[in-house]
Amino acid sequence: MATEQQSRYGDFLDRVRRISNLRSAGMLLSWDQQVMMPEGGTPARSKQLSTLSALSHELLTADEMAADLDALEAADLDADQRAVVRELRREHDRAASVPADLVEEISEVTSEALPVWQESKEADDFDAFAPTLERLIELKREYAAHVDPAADPYEVLFADYEPYLDLDTAERVLERLRERLVPLIEEIQASDVELAAPFEGRYDDETQMVLVRDVLDTLGYPWERGRLDTAPHPFMSGTQFDARVTTRFKEDDPLDALTAVIHEFGHATYQLGLPAEAYGTPLGQSRDLSVHESQSRLWENHVGRSRAFWELIAPTVNEHLGTAATPEEGYEAANRIYPDNLVRVEADELTYHMHVILRFEIERDLIAGDLDVRDVPEAWNERMDAYLGVRPETDAAGCLQDIHWAHGSFGYFPTYSLGSVLAAQLYAAAERDLGDVDARVREGDFDPLRDWLRERVHRHGQRYTTPELVEEATGEAYTADHFLDYAETKYGELYDL
Amino acid sequence: MATEQQSRYGDFLDRVRRISNLRSAGMLLSWDQQVMMPEGGTPARSKQLSTLSALSHELLTADEMAADLDALEAADLDADQRAVVRELRREHDRAASVPADLVEEISEVTSEALPVWQESKEADDFDAFAPTLERLIELKREYAAHVDPAADPYEVLFADYEPYLDLDTAERVLERLRERLVPLIEEIQASDVELAAPFEGRYDDETQMVLVRDVLDTLGYPWERGRLDTAPHPFMSGTQFDARVTTRFKEDDPLDALTAVIHEFGHATYQLGLPAEAYGTPLGQSRDLSVHESQSRLWENHVGRSRAFWELIAPTVNEHLGTAATPEEGYEAANRIYPDNLVRVEADELTYHMHVILRFEIERDLIAGDLDVRDVPEAWNERMDAYLGVRPETDAAGCLQDIHWAHGSFGYFPTYSLGSVLAAQLYAAAERDLGDVDARVREGDFDPLRDWLRERVHRHGQRYTTPELVEEATGEAYTADHFLDYAETKYGELYDL
CATH class of the missing domain: 1.10.1370.30 (Neurolysin; domain 3)
Known part of the structure; x- marks a missing residue:
């Protein structure tokens, strides 16, 4: 692989690792929420998790990521590197194709849905959950x-x-x-x-x-x-x-x-x-x-x-x-x-x-x-x-x-x-x-x-x-x-x- | 405060909250490291913490942040808003004044210093720590x-x-x-x-x-x-x-x-x-x-x-x-x-x-x-x-x-x-x-x-x-x-x- 391609792949991998570290941090925050966190911590935890997920979404859909993927797909990579590019391409395309406001709306509606579902289940009232x-x-x-x-x-x-x-x-x-x-x-x-x-x-x-x-x-x-x-x-x-x-x-x-x-x-x-x-x-x-x-x-x-x-x-x-x-x-x-x-x-x-x-x-x-x-x-x-x-x-x-x-x-x-x-x-x-x-x-x-x-x-x-x-x-x-x-x-x- | 200023202050506050959420996430990761994490987790945890701190540093020193601070210092803000701008100005200026490679070098030398200090202390050998x-x-x-x-x-x-x-x-x-x-x-x-x-x-x-x-x-x-x-x-x-x-x-x-x-x-x-x-x-x-x-x-x-x-x-x-x-x-x-x-x-x-x-x-x-x-x-x-x-x-x-x-x-x-x-x-x-x-x-x-x-x-x-x-x-x-x-x-x- 040419030096320029190597250096591009290195930069790309740095971005990939950042996304992964943000997600790993988010997983630890979720583990803590389910296992250790006192109940009062919920409002702050939700905001921390939203920030981590918004940032990893931004890094995934960023122009630099798109440009890296285009360049690396045309580059002479080995099989492992091609696999990494394949996975990021799939994730990038999927994330980039959905407008941010729809992502946000789904996230809001699902957070609101959880208590509605819980109450409907407790009351055995499917109609309350149906809408x-x-x-x-x-x-x-x-x-x-x-x-x-x-x-x-x-x-x-x-x-x-x-x-x-x-x-x-x-x-x-x-x-x-x-x-x-x-x-x-x-x-x-x-x-x-x-x-x-x-x-x-x-x-x-x-x-x-x-x-x-x-x-x-x-x-x-x-x-x-x-x-x-x-x-x-x-x-x-x-x-x-x-x-x-x-x-x-x-x-x-x-x-x-x-x-x-x-x-x-x-x-x-x-x-x-x-x-x-x-x-x-x-x-x-x-x-x-x-x-x-x-x-x-x-x-x-x-x-x-x-x-x-x-x-x-x-x-x-x-x-x-x-x-x-x-x-x-x-x-x-x-x-x-x-x-x-x-x-x-x-x-x-x-x-x-x-x-x-x-x-x-x-x-x-x-x-x-x-x-x-x-x-x-x-x-x-x-x-x-x-x-x-x-x-x-x-x-x-x-x-x-x-x-x-x-x-x-x-x-x-x-x-x-x-x-x-x-x-x-x-x-x-x-x-x-x-x-x-x-x-x-x-x-x-x-x-x-x-x-x-x-x-x-x-x-x-x-x-x-x-x-x-x-x-x-x-x-x-x-x-x-x-x-x-x-x-x-x-x-x-x-x-x- | 004029509408445009209000909206600028709102965007600025969103950036400020992101930085804060990244730091809170980092604090939770550190708490977990000291209280809950099995020892094998160290390599991944260090990388997660580095990513969080690099991202909050980037958000703090970003051009958007600098532009917001300039604009808001000239805006007609209330006392609380001025206090928020004052705190971010101080943090931004300090972070922006230090070159990234010096920050990184300090971070590397301090991570290396910890085991050196520990060993010197255990061996009661100040000379080993002096350099x-x-x-x-x-x-x-x-x-x-x-x-x-x-x-x-x-x-x-x-x-x-x-x-x-x-x-x-x-x-x-x-x-x-x-x-x-x-x-x-x-x-x-x-x-x-x-x-x-x-x-x-x-x-x-x-x-x-x-x-x-x-x-x-x-x-x-x-x-x-x-x-x-x-x-x-x-x-x-x-x-x-x-x-x-x-x-x-x-x-x-x-x-x-x-x-x-x-x-x-x-x-x-x-x-x-x-x-x-x-x-x-x-x-x-x-x-x-x-x-x-x-x-x-x-x-x-x-x-x-x-x-x-x-x-x-x-x-x-x-x-x-x-x-x-x-x-x-x-x-x-x-x-x-x-x-x-x-x-x-x-x-x-x-x-x-x-x-x-x-x-x-x-x-x-x-x-x-x-x-x-x-x-x-x-x-x-x-x-x-x-x-x-x-x-x-x-x-x-x-x-x-x-x-x-x-x-x-x-x-x-x-x-x-x-x-x-x-x-x-x-x-x-x-x-x-x-x-x-x-x-x-x-x-x-x-x-x-x-x-x-x-x-x-x-x-x-x-x-x-x-x-x-x-x-x-x-x-x-x-x-x-x-x-x-x-x-x-x-x-x-x-x-x-």
Whole structure:
């Protein structure tokens, strides 16, 4: 690369790092807000976050950035540099195409929407939320039209979360899940098998905290680069230098926190596996939501809900909880299917996807204009009935349960299921490459699996697009086959189908 | 004000708020680094902080800011608006006068200086630190020459912390302290009186944490706008919405944490008393270091070390520590003078000032070129002998003890003593206005004092310059009289002089 190009690329990278540092600072401010901040801090925190996000938006859409991108696309760059330019081009074009006043209006309407949604949910009054939801749909359609007037607006919104996975692929995967999971869940409902429930009882927060810390120790969570705290909703936040996890505790269900912590450990392990030297550039940043979710689901489901893991962990769990579960009973408890559960975030590994699919179908129809906001409750309840055989008695327990739409997040839900599907595909590839991963897990040796994931997924950052990364890591295109095989085998055996 | 001027002032204020939000975000990142961050997070955190500080520097020195200031200085503004313009003019001119590469060099040399200082201190090897200290002095002289080539360089550096208090006034005050405190301390050393020490023993962190939380409750610390955590060095960080305090615990000295927490409570109370509606502008920001320190010292010394406070608090302290101190014994314990203590941060209310004065005299001579770096240890030890009658046996316990010079903070030390002096002046004015403040304290009613401070000091933010604020709050010019009267009366009685 010529000296002038080198120096241009260097300046460009400085700008890119600035944007990234502003975003990392914003993420820390959000972590603090959810975990540490006293409630009185909200007004100042909102203003601090707005400033950080306005500045990174300005840097991203600045003329200098546009000029750098034009020049560097014509320059003789190596593959990694081209990947960095590709990612910034995509972000720049999207940000630059939407007028600042629309961005601001969406941000204002969503901040106002949150309390409206909360109150509507508390009062079980969908009508109170409907006008706000209508307005948000209007604004998001407008947003999509600015980004790409020729495209299906839902596709544009989906690409905010999954820029490289096309919606057709995603839709086909979700349809296959629906076709095969609905009958599988019906068979489970019809089964006489009653799985063990050895952890019934009440366990205080402190007991559960010591247990989940112990589990993080067992998994090899590096405390010198992380923390564990409590938050109303479990999440992970951080960088390759400092990736923090949170959980919450349900008094009557210690498996809830245990599962949440393993899930967030998966997210943190991805973050911590990103290359340190690429911090602040796309090569040091995680790929999109489905890939991140594949990492959390892989650890949560393929490790944390495996028989091998329960053979390892049952004594620890019993010791902390004062229970006497056999490994098999622990394994059964971690894999009970609850088709009559109405709440997505409390759903098991199978019915979870039906919750996602019904949301996807409804939001796609809403954005397309094929469904009226006022018909959402009925559409929701009908699908719950069709997919899981239950109808919520209230909208609070139905279409008002999730925060996503009040956030303006349309197109986000599918990434949850796409992540689980990819988790199964990656786990199958790891087993093909490493042999008996379960045997290692049973011995408490998680290094081979973690190293394989680091080598195949984490260390690449955003070097590859999502389909390229899947191909690179597994040798196959993205497919639901592994997930469906896994689900049918595992639950067929558990429920004697 | 004409419409055009109004709109210009509005745009200017938006820029000012952006700078302030960037700084508040940076402060939160620093708080997190000292209180919450796992050690592995350092590399990313440094980069995030650099970005925030570079961006706020750019916004402060931008052409738009310069043009706004020129236009608004010629505009017809009200008094509050003029105050905001005055503060930004000062900051802009100072920031714009120093070349960016010098700022960067100072920042690099100080980051490198910290580990050098730490190692020199650990090895008790001043010579290892001397070249770095020389380089820092050179750079700070260069910095001062850019800001104001005609001025005394130490005066310029002092003005970084105290822009409105002139150095002559400060120097006169410090000289008066030295003249009157040296003989007072000698008299105390010669006295036969042995003050009570009812809290000797060992107390674990948890016991002390519960005690200091209880004391914060008693003082009325608003937990919905703050937190208490531990940190290696106690500090306060925050805004009017969220002002957090930290402390540390010494196993054999529970008064250390108690005093530190009351001190930081004073800082937090100032911050929390700033007007909420002015958040993000100088009217919503605290005045300079001496004023901030006056607030912490007022609560630490005039409240926390008063007989009235010990009458209130002794039962609580006894309950937590399992001691049986009378209020009078508690009062005595909180006011013991230790002239042979070598460490500033562990010094009592009187000898503290001698530690400050000797540092001030040495750094002033260093910056003036009247003292060679290699002669610092001897100058230090001679003054310790002259002022307190002790000589440190090592430089680690002498001139290497403080981090300030390694930080490049020359001109900072005097503000500690200036703050104590102002604390006494403010407390005297409060007593004049409110009558018997001690009687309120004895009853646990801190509202009148806090409200008086809010009314006279906090709510003004940076509306007034420091001398104007002192005059406004106390009806007098800044003076050491009240502090000296207070010290001589209090310690004369305690030590039977």
